[in-house]
Amino acid sequence: MLANAHIALKILFLCGAGFLSAFVDAIAGGGGLISVPAYLAVGFPTHFTLGTNKFSSSCSSMTSTIKFTKSGKTDKNILKVLLPFTFLGALTGVRTVLLLDSDILKPIVLILLLGVGIYSFFSKSIGLEDNFKGVNKKILIIGSIFSFCMGFYDGFFGPGAGSFMIFGLIKIFGFDFVRASGNAKAMNFTSNFASLLMFSLNKKIYYLMGIPVAIFMIFGASLGSKIAIKEGAKFIKPIFVTMSLVVAVKMLYELI
Incomplete structure (x- = not known):
């Protein structure tokens, strides 16, 4: 009886963390700053x-x-080009993390995250206006390389x-931030799904707890997306800067 209650409390905790995440x-x-530590905590x-x-976050990123x-x-039209590279990158990333320790990336990612957060904070115009002018071959090549790298990173490490x-x-x-968030969610879902396939094949998923968490994450993603679309870029930017810096601070704390 006590064991069942203990499991129920773990699931409840993970569902709450999953919704917020x-x-x-x-x-x-x-x-992932919220969901990954939650899984480790239990x-x-x-x-x-x-x-x-990856299982639960795939459900939330699909919803978004x-x-x-x-x-x-x-x-x-852009995603048709980018997503296959994201998918391949994620497959490669998960395959690599199953062989290597992902902690080797922490110092590099820490510096990059701090740079992204600080640059976005001090740049008053970044992401507030949609300056999309169309694409050419050069931009698509750069975007494809970027997509593969992001897929690999998400599969290998993720934060x-x-x-x-x-x-x-x-x-x-x-x-702008709204459009970038929408396309990033499609990339994120693709990398999550590719990573999910690899983890599933290697039997590294606890479905008993992952399924209820996924349900709550779907609700959280639906609400978050709705607010982001309604409120626009000026609402997203401060949250983006905050999350970038918070993830960086957390990683710095773990390194120290």
């Missing part, structure tokens, strides 16, 4: 944490992608992936 992630990325081994989190797409905040995706899409394509 998906809500924040749908707006500006960084949801005693999941590292690889099962990453695998189960659908919401943004229905609102016209994604670019299907801050949403922030990197949003920032990169703004700089490469000139999107």
Whole structure:
């Protein structure tokens, strides 16, 4: 009886953390800052944490992608080019993390996240206006390389992936925060799904806890996407900057 109650409390805790994680992630990325430590806190081994989190976060990123797409905040022609590279990158990333220790990336990612957060904070105009002028071959090549790298990173390590995706899409394509968030969610769902396949094949997912968490994450993602689309770029930017810096601070604390 006590064992069942203990499991129920763990699931309840994970569902609450999952809802909050998906809500924040749908707006500006960084949801893994909440969900991954939550899985670790209830005693999941590292690889099962990453695998189960990919399962539940795939459901939330799919929900966000659908919401943004229905609102016209994604670019299907661009995504047709970028998403296959994201998918391949994620497969490669998960395959690599199953062989290597992902901690080797922490110092590099820390510096990059701090740079993204600080640059976005001091740049008053970044992401507030949609400066998309169309694409050419050069931009698509840069975007494809970026997509593969983001897919690999998300599969291999993950923290801050949403922030990197949003920032990169703004700089490469000139999107505002809303449009960048919508396209980043499609990329994030693709990398999550590819990673999910790899973790599933390697039997690194606890479905018993992952399924209820996924349900709550769907609700969180739906609410977060709705607010992001309604409130616009000026609402997203401060949350984006905050999440980028919070993830960086957390990683700095772990390194120290």
